Amino acid sequence: MSSVPNCPICTKWQDDPDQRVIELTQTKVSLNRDQFFKGYCFVFAKDHVTELFHLDEVLRNQVMAEVNAVAQVLYNLFAPDKINYELLGNMAPHMHWHIVPRFASDPLWPRPHWSEPHQELLLTPQEYRERAAAIKAQLNKEFPWTC
Template sequence: MNCPMCHRWAEQPDLRIAELEHCYLTLNRDQFFPGYCLLFTKHHVTELFHLSSQVRQGVMEEVNRVAAALFELYQPTKINYELLGNMVPHMHWHLVPRHSDDPLWPRPIWSEPHQEASLTEQEYRHAAAAIRRTIGLPETGGEKAI
């Protein structure tokens, strides 16, 4: 299968935050919105209704747990939650801390182009470790933490 999300964990280890029970959590490479993360299911599914009730509840708890940590760490005005799948048909959540003084506020993050903000390798590692710590996970390099 040629799904970019299915291979993301293996192919982008510098962005790894944590392997959770149902999902993988990574930083988005573009950190124009600091703390912007992707949470994607371990198994290739496209819709919430493709999951059993138990797994769906587990995924939603992981979304909630990550969002709460991002809120605590980045202290945004609002967390944006996006579950689209139109361009990448693999269930993945965009969890984006938004601040009322960001250049696109209050519009959606895709409302207009912006200059991509890349971090150094060390800055990505630092951000991932801070998120992991705030979630309450051990300071691993993104290995299974639950």
């Protein structure tokens, strides 16, 4: 497994243990530190890769199946009005998705979650672990093939 020492995504799993959700076959899933959008997760490639087209078709399909599984579980757990998917990598050039449950009642609706500053919602370490455990349990229940 390849990693880059100064890449914040490569080191995220070690740096933020309370936010870890689950390690899947091709990706890892972590909660975003800011939980203003309840359930906001990162799904990131285990290997340091910058572009989706760098993956062969089989691996690319496996990665996308895992992204889809996480999105579906967040939808089922939190009942948002919409799931937002974002794959940019300009600031952290390591393939990672922002999977963001969005609600029509949130103050930034319908704009992108990053369109305006907002007050961060930080959880206690225990609250991160509980939220991560709920997502992990649902993934294991709904998508046991990913775990």
